[in-house]
Amino acid sequence: MRFATRTALLLGKTIGTASRAFKFGGGSTLPGRVARRLDPAFVSDMVKELPLGCVLITGTNGKTTTSALLASILDRAGMTPVHNRTGANLMAGIASALIREADSGGTLAGRLGLFEVDEAALPDAIAETAPRLVLVNNLFRDQLDRYGELDTLAAKMKKAIVTLDPSRTVALNADDPLVASIGSGLEQKVLYYGIDDQKYASDTMQHAADSKHCAACGGRLDYDYYLFGHLGRYRCPDCGASRPETDVAATHIEMLGMEGTRCTLRFPGGTCDLTIPVPGLYNVYNILAAMTASLALGVEPDEVLGAVEDFTAAFGRVERVQAGNRDIMMILAKNPAGFNEVIRTLTFAPGKKTVMLALNDNIADGRDVSWIWDVDFEMFRGRLADVVCSGVRAFDMALRIKYAGVGEMSLATEPDLAKALDAGLIAAGRAGTLYVVPTYTAMLDLRKTMVERGLVTPYWEDN
Amino acid sequence: MTVRIGWLYPDLMNIYGDRGNIMTLVQRCKWRGIPVQVDELALGARLPEGLIDIFFMGGGQDREQKIVCRDLLEVKGPALKREIDRGAAALVVCGGYQLFGKYYRPFEGEELTGIEVFDAYTVAGNKRCIGNVVATSALGGPSGTIVGFENHSGKTYLGDGCTPLAMVSVGFGNNSEDGTEGAIYRGAIGTYLHGSLLPKNPGVADFLIEKALARREEGVRLDPLDDALELKAHDSAVVRARKTH
Structure with a gap:
């Protein structure tokens, strides 16, 4: 190990210890930021200590869930990962994970680097970690004020992926036309995954849909059906590009409301039935993504399935919390596509729901809250008992609900989150459930x- | 009498929640008992003459904007201009606003020719103007302000043939230089306040509905609505805008 790397590591470790001791926020990015400042080659030097190389997981939705699931599969398979599991997914977060998992001599506690990476940080992450596998789960419009245009983002991702050694693997969601287009013409091995069941498909695009045009020629895509936002079965009438055949797929799906989803999975060499303990079609994609990645890394299918069955939702994505004699179910929604899927899941089960919607506009949420007008809150019509709007932008959210015309329920607005939570719990009633849908912060x-x-x-x- | 809204290129020019503006126009008509209808005006479709009362066009990515520019010049542009001169209302946002001017000149590549509803032109800027906006405007309702969010790199300059929609007190506006934001020509409004401009600015929404009704009948006055929530959302957004800049 180079002297600069060693010094950066020691300094990073000291900062991490101090931040945990004084509880100034978990230390998930600061140690890495300082280490990289001191030694710009810190990450590329540290990952050389990983005998099984690195895996990068990116995409707008599902990065954290997918990588948490993949981590538990790899753990079970004895390929202990070094993982940025707190969801700090810029280069500083990756560096911090390496610091946390290294001893002061630079020996890492894991054998494989598993990093969830912000879409815009992917080119840097590829350059610094030379990954053996890159997985792109989906590309939705998330915070354009940060990224600029989706097409440009995809082009930058592809440009970085092309530089990988041809022996490396790229795993892509076949149902997302922009993501699938990254795979065309690559020298590297490309694996596709997707949903091959159209039971929950619709023939109209949800409003949040993003990619409507062929990435290759600009022609307007024809869809046989849509599954989730712009994900579905598509082809370009102009140049003939179409949804690729899948290597790993869900061939039969049954949604069980908040209880989860039952599905049949097909992979090279077999099929199996699986009940996923978390709701939503988007989690089927996360499972498929983690499965495709782990099979590509050589994990045995049986081990993959065992780990998936044991898996419970990653931090913050769906959380069940008991509050006295009431339940809180908290589901993160940070963009239109994710929010639509949450509403679809909530309205799938019978009965009117008590819901708290919490909208913030801090940097990590995106300053611009216009996106709530792209969410189909109209799906809530007749399905709400009570709704409490909260967060910094509580009144924007309340206005959106008003214009959605969701019916004659009471609409309370309380910007203070703690007070709104109390109001929601009272409205949920004894033995009731309050469904909380917050943005990130x-x-x-x-x-x-x-x-x-x-x-x-x-x-x-964590430690 | 039905108010007819013509939504220009809904599948191409709809970035950042632009459809919130359509929802607002529709609901505010419905709440007053005014029948309302939305017609989608896609690529290639000709304008039904004299039938559309309010035109709306949102923003789009570069590729979409180029496709739309061609259609405006070849199919809809002259008719649109004619309808607006005959008193139709319009709200055009970001990319739509730029194409309603004389031209958009990018750093490189071809100049996009506009349809000249507004006496205005746009040139590419090297800085992206992103953030909350507060601006004083005659259409600003009780507070005399409109509030919204901008995200554009184009810089738009107005000529004498139109007036600014508002004067910026927080944010960048048309070009970060002269303090103007947006443009008004007759019943047509152009603006960089993208996405959901109308929900939090009911005065602007009602201006458009009033223009639409005035086309058919003189001296029509809109029934007032309970805008308590709209105004609260407006005021809290103004406070937030001042804090985040």
Whole structure:
């Protein structure tokens, strides 16, 4: 190990220890930021210590769930990962994970680097980690104020992927036309996964849909059906590009509301039935993604399935919390596609729901809240008992609900998250469930409130 | 009498929640008992003459904007201009606003010719103007302000043939230089406040509906609506805008 790397590692470790000791926020990015400042080659040098190389997981939705699932599969298969599991997914977060998992001599506690990577950070992450596998789950419009246009983003991702050694593997979601287009003409091995069942398909595109045009020629895509946003079965009438055949697929799906999803999976060499304990079609994609990645890494199918069955939702994505004689179910929604899927899941099960919607506009949420007008809140019509709108942009959310015309339920607006949570719990009633749908920083604040009330443990209590 | 809204290129020019504006126009007509209908005007479709009261066009990515520019010049542009001169209302946002001017000149590549509803032109800027906006405007309702969010790199300059929609007090506006934001020509409004401009600015929404009704009948006055929530959302967005800049 180079002297600069060693020094950066030691300094990073000291900062990490201090931040945990003084509880100034878990230390999931600061140690890495400092280490990379001191030694710009820190990450590329550290990953040389990983005998099984690195895997990068990216995409707008499902990065954290997919990589948490993949981590538990790899653990079971004895390929212990070094993983940026707190969801800090820029280069500083990756560097921090390496620091946390290394001893002061630079020996890592894992054998394979498993990194969830922000879409825009993928080119840097590829350059610095020379991954053996890159997986792209989907590309939705998330925070365009950060990224610019989706096409440009996809082009940058592809440009970086092309530079990989031809022996490396790229795993792509076949149902997302923009993601699938990354695979065309690559020298590297390309694996596709997707959903081959159209039971829950619709013939109209959800409003949040993003990619409507062929990435190759610009022609307008023809869809046989849509599954989730712009994901579905498509082809380009102009140049003939179409949804690729899948290597791993869900061939039969049955949604069980909040209880989860039952599906049949097909992979090279077999099929199996599986019940996924978390709801939503998007989680089927996350399972397929983790499966495709682990099979590509040589994990035996049986081990993959065992780990998937044991898996419970990753931090913050779907959380069940008991609050006295009531239940809180918290589901993160950070963009139109994800929000639509949450609403679809909530309205799938019978009965009117008590819902709290918490909208913040901090940097991590995106400053611009216009996106709530792309969410199909109209799906809530006749399905809500009560709704409480909260967060910094509580009144924007309340206005959106008003214009959605969801019916004659009471509409309360309380910007203070803790107070809104109380109001929601009262509205849910004894033995009732309050469904909380927050944006990212609202979720962090709500968790803090719940921790203070002794309801959940802080996620950074990791070591 | 039905108010007819013509939504220009809904599948191409709809970035950042632009359809919130359509929803607002529709609901505010419905709540007043005014029948309302939305016609989608896609690529290639000709304008039904004299039938559309309010035109709407949102923003789009570069590729979409190029496709739309061609269609405006070849199919819809002259008719659109004629309808607006005959009193039709319009709201055009971001890319739509730029194409309603004389031209858009990018750093490289071809200049996009506009349909000249507004006496305005746009040149590419090297800085992206992103953030909350507060601007004083005659259409700003009780507070005299409109509030929204901008995200554009084009810089638009107005000539004498149109007036600014508003004067910026927080944010960048048309070009970050002269303090103007948006443009008004007769019943047509162009603006960089993308996405959901109308929900939080009911005065602007009602201006458009009033223009639409005035086309058919003189002296029509809109029934007032309970805008308490709209105004609260407006005011809290103004406070937030001042804090985040």
